[in-house]
Amino acid sequence: MWVRSLLLCGVSFALPLFVTAGTCKDAEMHHEIISEGRPFAFNCTYPPVTNRAVDVTWHRASNRSSVSNNRQLRNHQDQTWILFLPLEEGDSGIYQCVIRDTHNCYRIAVNLTVVRNHWCDSSTEGPIKLSLSDEYQQSLPLGKSASLTCHLDFPDSCVLDSIKWYKGCEELKAEKQYVVSGPRLLVNNVAEEDGGSYACTARLTYLGRQFTVRNYIAVSIKEVVSGGRIPNITYPKNNSIEVQLGSTLIVDCNITDTKENTNLRCWRINETLVDDYYNDSKRIREGIETNVSFKDHIFYTVNITFLEVKMEDYGLPFMCHAGVSTAYIMLKLPAPDFRAYLIGGLMAFLLLVVSILCIYNSFKIDIKLWYRSAFYSAQAPDDEKMYDAYVLYPKCPRESQGHDMDTMVLKILPEVLEKQCGYKLFIFGRDEFPGQAVANVIDENIKLCRRLIVLVAPESPSFGFLKHMSEDQIAVYNALIQDGMKVILIELEKVKDYSGMPESIQYIRQKHGAIQWDGDFTEKSQCAKTKFWKKVRYHMPPRRYPPSSPVQLLRHTPCNCTSGKWDAAIGLITP
Numbered sequence: 001m002w003v004r005s006l007l008l009c010g011v012s013f014a015l016p017l018f019v020t021a022g023t024c025k026d027a028e029m030h031h032e033i034i035s036e037g038r039p040f041a042f043n044c045t046y047p048p049v050t051n052r053a054v055d056v057t058w059h060r061a062s063n064r065s066s067v068s069n070n071r072q073l074r075n076h077q078d079q080t081w082i083l084f085l086p087l088e089e090g091d092s093g094i095y096q097c098v099i100r101d102t103h104n105c106y107r108i109a110v111n112l113t114v115v116r117n118h119w120c121d122s123s124t125e126g127p128i129k130l131s132l133s134d135e136y137q138q139s140l141p142l143g144k145s146a147s148l149t150c151h152l153d154f155p156d157s158c159v160l161d162s163i164k165w166y167k168g169c170e171e172l173k174a175e176k177q178y179v180v181s182g183p184r185l186l187v188n189n190v191a192e193e194d195g196g197s198y199a200c201t202a203r204l205t206y207l208g209r210q211f212t213v214r215n216y217i218a219v220s221i222k223e224v225v226s227g228g229r230i231p232n233i234t235y236p237k238n239n240s241i242e243v244q245l246g247s248t249l250i251v252d253c254n255i256t257d258t259k260e261n262t263n264l265r266c267w268r269i270n271e272t273l274v275d276d277y278y279n280d281s282k283r284i285r286e287g288i289e290t291n292v293s294f295k296d297h298i299f300y301t302v303n304i305t306f307l308e309v310k311m312e313d314y315g316l317p318f319m320c321h322a323g324v325s326t327a328y329i330m331l332k333l334p335a336p337d338f339r340a341y342l343i344g345g346l347m348a349f350l351l352l353v354v355s356i357l358c359i360y361n362s363f364k365i366d367i368k369l370w371y372r373s374a375f376y377s378a379q380a381p382d383d384e385k386m387y388d389a390y391v392l393y394p395k396c397p398r399e400s401q402g403h404d405m406d407t408m409v410l411k412i413l414p415e416v417l418e419k420q421c422g423y424k425l426f427i428f429g430r431d432e433f434p435g436q437a438v439a440n441v442i443d444e445n446i447k448l449c450r451r452l453i454v455l456v457a458p459e460s461p462s463f464g465f466l467k468h469m470s471e472d473q474i475a476v477y478n479a480l481i482q483d484g485m486k487v488i489l490i491e492l493e494k495v496k497d498y499s500g501m502p503e504s505i506q507y508i509r510q511k512h513g514a515i516q517w518d519g520d521f522t523e524k525s526q527c528a529k530t531k532f533w534k535k536v537r538y539h540m541p542p543r544r545y546p547p548s549s550p551v552q553l554l555r556h557t558p559c560n561c562t563s564g565k566w567d568a569a570i571g572l573i574t575p
């Protein structure tokens, strides 16, 4: 390159001289050292002369005789070429060609030296060392793949074929390390031993005559790693990348390199180009290289695309190569997100707690009743009380509500709680001894009870009773304040307004709520297993006695408290 620009400089400087002198300018001198016995050709060409309509004449410098155009002669001119078919020892000397177009004329000289060469013949030991022409000295880069070229410069009228390669005196067979491709010999993975003397031969056919061209090539091995010229892979940095299974991933390989370097940049897996490795599925592909030029370097980017990350990709090094530099990425599964797990676990726990509470709330009555029937023996609690509940209710027989109330208190309540469930109730107006003072009855008996059942109905004249019955009030107060007795408030009908009721009732209603009677007065409602009675039983103390008579037990079997065990259990499963 620099030779050419030097020449250009020289020429542009010399041009005016030449034109004014009307003579040809000596442009350059070529030196050719060629072995005897081989065909030789030299083209008279001078790059600044671009016009194709050139006039070229060859002549010998020694006696200024011109070279003949007779193609049958051993040494002749063929178009712009001088041909020797073949060279003889006496051909050494200087040959000149004058190349002329309409404006310019140049003289080009060739100093031809014909040498005698005993290539691998028995009289000499191995190939002799020659001081060969430039193009017969070639170099191979260590550790890379490169090629040697067999320079076969002949005019088109020469047919060249059957190219063979030799190292030393041995012919090189095309095998893994060597591949013959046209005038080239590809050498894979160049090693130190690949240096030395090479030769290539070709068969030349000219006007039906055959010759053998043999070139000698002295091959040197050169280290490609020259300081500071190594491509710099700025990314990846032998790092790992967290990526979800099945996702798409694109990773850039970013490289800075000097402008002079002509390195190959690629992605490899297991030393194979990814495009070749995944040539069937095309799941992983190398992108097209892009570059950005800077003042003193070039920035290259070549990406790798994983269309879908598979399990087998994890833990493998995907290598980015840039000349001698390499760097890899490794894929790894994302670390499990402990925060997410924690939150999830907490949510699940809360959900569990909430659902347990919900289930408990909707089944607590059944659960408690079942628990009682399962684990409480039918023995009297050891608290020296005679009754399970004291029943307090308004009395006003003339009203229809009063009638319902009486039915409830005197018939249904004893039927269910006493007969079916075995509780013992104290019902005022049934269980007191005649002639006893009302206040005494209440005061004495309420102390013998475990619960106080208060029945109320909506405000009506018939049940302003509590307002006037100080005894009942006393009973309620006793129960609430003195004994801490549990009170069960039963509404015979929905009571909207408690303001007319005594404060104690209002207080109970507010604190513990009330159980609403939802049945009628038929047999069906007199069953201990209805919702209403379950609620009442839930608030009652654990069952005290078994049903009083076996006959009644038989009659009421479907409603019996004792069968509540399985009933409740089933109720748990199918609400």
Ligand SMILES: *[C@@H]1O[C@H](CO)[C@@H](O)[C@H](O)[C@H]1NC(C)=O
Residues within 6 Å of the ligand: 043, 044, 045, 046, 052, 054, 080, 099, 154
């Ligand atoms: C030989 O030289 C001529 C001009 O001098 C040029 O046009 C031609 O391309 C050259 N041939 C080769 C094979 O270089």
Ligand SMILES: *[C@@H]1O[C@H](CO)[C@@H](O)[C@H](O)[C@H]1NC(C)=O
Residues within 6 Å of the ligand: 060, 062, 063, 065
């Ligand atoms: C010039 O010299 C060559 C050999 O160098 C010879 O073949 C040729 O005949 C000579 N020509 C003349 C005119 O003497």
Ligand SMILES: *[C@@H]1O[C@H](CO)[C@@H](O)[C@H](O)[C@H]1NC(C)=O
Residues within 6 Å of the ligand: 094, 111, 112, 113
């Ligand atoms: C031509 O080459 C020979 C041997 O290479 C050398 O001795 C001679 O000086 C050269 N002649 C010129 C004019 O350069």
Ligand SMILES: *[C@@H]1O[C@H](CO)[C@@H](O)[C@H](O)[C@H]1NC(C)=O
Residues within 6 Å of the ligand: 232, 233, 234
């Ligand atoms: C490569 O580039 C990085 C960042 O641009 C820089 O830190 C590092 O020194 C460079 N390495 C070489 C060998 O030039």
Ligand SMILES: *[C@@H]1O[C@H](CO)[C@@H](O)[C@H](O)[C@H]1NC(C)=O
Residues within 6 Å of the ligand: 234, 235, 252, 253, 254, 301
């Ligand atoms: C690689 O280069 C590209 C620009 O070509 C840039 O967008 C990207 O961020 C670079 N990546 C890294 C990891 O430096």
Ligand SMILES: *[C@@H]1O[C@H](CO)[C@@H](O)[C@H](O)[C@H]1NC(C)=O
Residues within 6 Å of the ligand: 270, 316
């Ligand atoms: C890479 O090559 C090694 C041995 O050369 C082999 O054991 C391994 O299975 C290869 N990896 C893949 C992904 O093919």
Ligand SMILES: *[C@@H]1O[C@H](CO)[C@@H](O)[C@H](O)[C@H]1NC(C)=O
Residues within 6 Å of the ligand: 276, 279, 280
């Ligand atoms: C993929 O490459 C392997 C070896 O490199 C080759 O045997 C196979 O035929 C190739 N498949 C396709 C579809 O090119």
Ligand SMILES: *[C@@H]1O[C@H](CO)[C@@H](O)[C@H](O)[C@H]1NC(C)=O
Residues within 6 Å of the ligand: 250, 252, 286, 287, 288, 289, 303, 304
């Ligand atoms: C990857 O390279 C391709 C070219 O082969 C380009 O079209 C694409 O935008 C690149 N992707 C990224 C993320 O740089």
Ligand SMILES: *[C@@H]1O[C@H](CO)[C@@H](O)[C@H](O)[C@H]1NC(C)=O
Residues within 6 Å of the ligand: 290, 291, 292, 298
């Ligand atoms: C930079 O990229 C352009 C095309 O985008 C390409 O023609 C050119 O050869 C590249 N340069 C180098 C030094 O690779």
Ligand SMILES: *[C@@H]1O[C@H](CO)[C@@H](O)[C@H](O)[C@H]1NC(C)=O
Residues within 6 Å of the ligand: 237, 238, 326, 327, 328
């Ligand atoms: C990355 O790994 C390659 C090959 O294993 C190694 O040659 C290179 O020096 C490593 N680079 C870094 C930055 O560790």
